[in-house]
Amino acid sequence: MTADSWDLVIVGAGPAGATAALGALAHRPDARVLLLDRERFPRDKSCGDGIAPHVLDVLGPLGAAGVVDGWEPLQHLELSRGDHAVRGRMARPVWVIPREVFDARLVDQAVAAGAELRHHRVRQVRTDDSVVLLDEEIRARVVVAADGARSAVRSALGGDRSGRQALAIRGYAPTPADRAGRQVIRYGEGEVQPSYAWAFDRGDGLSNVGYGELLGDGRPPSRRWLLDQLEQLIPGTVEHGERWRGHHLPLSGWGWRREQPDGPVLYAGDAAGLVNPMTGEGIYYAVATGALAGRTAVTCPDDEPANAGARYRAAVRGVLDQHLRHTSLAARLTRAPEVVEAGITGAVRDQRTFDDLVELGLGDGLLTPRLVVSLGGALLRNRIMPTKGS
Numbered sequence: 001m002t003a004d005s006w007d008l009v010i011v012g013a014g015p016a017g018a019t020a021a022l023g024a025l026a027h028r029p030d031a032r033v034l035l036l037d038r039e040r041f042p043r044d045k046s047c048g049d050g051i052a053p054h055v056l057d058v059l060g061p062l063g064a065a066g067v068v069d070g071w072e073p074l075q076h077l078e079l080s081r082g083d084h085a086v087r088g089r090m091a092r093p094v095w096v097i098p099r100e101v102f103d104a105r106l107v108d109q110a111v112a113a114g115a116e117l118r119h120h121r122v123r124q125v126r127t128d129d130s131v132v133l134l135d136e137e138i139r140a141r142v143v144v145a146a147d148g149a150r151s152a153v154r155s156a157l158g159g160d161r162s163g164r165q166a167l168a169i170r171g172y173a174p175t176p177a178d179r180a181g182r183q184v185i186r187y188g189e190g191e192v193q194p195s196y197a198w199a200f201d202r203g204d205g206l207s208n209v210g211y212g213e214l215l216g217d218g219r220p221p222s223r224r225w226l227l228d229q230l231e232q233l234i235p236g237t238v239e240h241g242e243r244w245r246g247h248h249l250p251l252s253g254w255g256w257r258r259e260q261p262d263g264p265v266l267y268a269g270d271a272a273g274l275v276n277p278m279t280g281e282g283i284y285y286a287v288a289t290g291a292l293a294g295r296t297a298v299t300c301p302d303d304e305p306a307n308a309g310a311r312y313r314a315a316v317r318g319v320l321d322q323h324l325r326h327t328s329l330a331a332r333l334t335r336a337p338e339v340v341e342a343g344i345t346g347a348v349r350d351q352r353t354f355d356d357l358v359e360l361g362l363g364d365g366l367l368t369p370r371l372v373v374s375l376g377g378a379l380l381r382n383r384i385m386p387t388k389g390s
């Protein structure tokens with residue numbers, strides 16, 4: 001191999017990319033792994049900063065569970081839509097850690113494991129079955145494209161994403177006493193469905209606050225509109241908030257597999273269009289697919305990089321396929337506000353419904369028969385006796 005030839009080149013060092021490096025090096029510690037990012041770390045990223053426990057289920061076995069050290073775990077979640085509200089204790093804690101901190105820690109872990117980190121913005125990608133060439137200067141046996149929602153690798157290779165998108169904005173604001181120690185989600189009651197505002201306490205006096213909505217065919221909403229919706233749903237957040245930053249979310253759908261080709265380029269995280277369409281959570285999918293992509297890249301036989309994509313697709317299918325189908329269906333259903341309200345009233349009545357909803361929205365849960373029965377019952381009750389959720 002020449003000096004700039006690598007077993008694996010990862011484009012993008014966010015959670016998907018850094019975990020791909022960890023996944024690769026855990027399986028082949030001597031692999032030559034190059035991690036590229038157009039930005040220098042630590043860098044900010046528009047996000048709600050919510051880290052689901054499932055993220056640590058992936059990072060723990062890769063030796064990186066320490067990325068949450070020193071940050072307060074949260075156990076309480078409040079969901080509401082108008083008068084319907086539930087406040088519950090989640091079965092497992094979540095963390096709210098600024099991405100400036102979280103992503104930089106994960107990159108440090110990848111470098112400590114043996115990856116080389118390079119500041120480089122990828123613009124061109126050429127590939128045949130035996131090699132991938134980036135910007136005519138970096139050669140790779142396999143590439144993991146972990147370069148986010150507007151993946152330059154995908155654009156360079158002419159790949160299209162057909163899935164739905166959401167747009168969201170986040171900022172940081174002081175945490176008032178009545179929202180301390182909890183994650184708060186308030187669904188919008190306007191025309192755009194689904195939409196919601198959030199306030200997630202970081203545990204250090206500040207909350208991550210924001211608002212997002214599903215994009216339709218028309219013009220995307222303005223920054224002013226997004227902030228007005230946030231202020232309406234969670235008063236006081238905008239006035240005292242700062243560091244506003246918006247971004248698109250590529251929502252996962254029923255058919256994500258069609259978008260992963262057979263060859264030596266593996267798409268992970270947002271670049272694969274993997275954001276939970278019910279909640280906008282994407283970090284778990286990013287680390288889950290990143291770990292699988294890294295492992296596949298270094299375990300696929302030397303004469304078979306052209307099959308890496310097919311192998312990776314099968315690996316992701318085993319972990320996420322059923323869940324993605326269920327969230328896709330659930331997201332369609334929750335476009336009807338009555339379904340959101342039924343979920344809330346069902347969760348008020350039954351802790352297991354609450355737990356199932358959290359699992360579906362944050363991790364790899366399913367629309368369990370128990371959840372479907374509970375939602376159906378709540379829908380009927382809300383129709384017959386429209387009452388407050390709690």
Ligand SMILES: Cc1cc2nc3c(=O)[nH]c(=O)nc-3n(C[C@H](O)[C@H](O)[C@H](O)COP(=O)(O)OP(=O)(O)OC[C@H]3O[C@@H](n4cnc5c(N)ncnc54)[C@H](O)[C@@H]3O)c2cc1C
Pocket residue numbers: 011012013014015016017036037038039045046047048049050051052120121122123146147148149151152153168169170210212246247248249268269270271274275280281282283284286
């Ligand atoms: C407002 C908002 C709130 C959200 N809230 C949550 C939440 O609370 N919890 C949650 O789990 N998810 C949340 N998400 C989703 C989450 O942010 C993403 O799913 C997650 O960041 C995906 O990680 P990734 O590694 O795939 O991509 P990214 O985190 O976007 O990382 C991509 C990396 O690629 C680099 N890059 C891009 N182009 C190039 C290039 N050409 N060359 C080299 N490098 C490049 C970028 O600099 C970046 O570092 C939210 C998203 C938004 C927009």
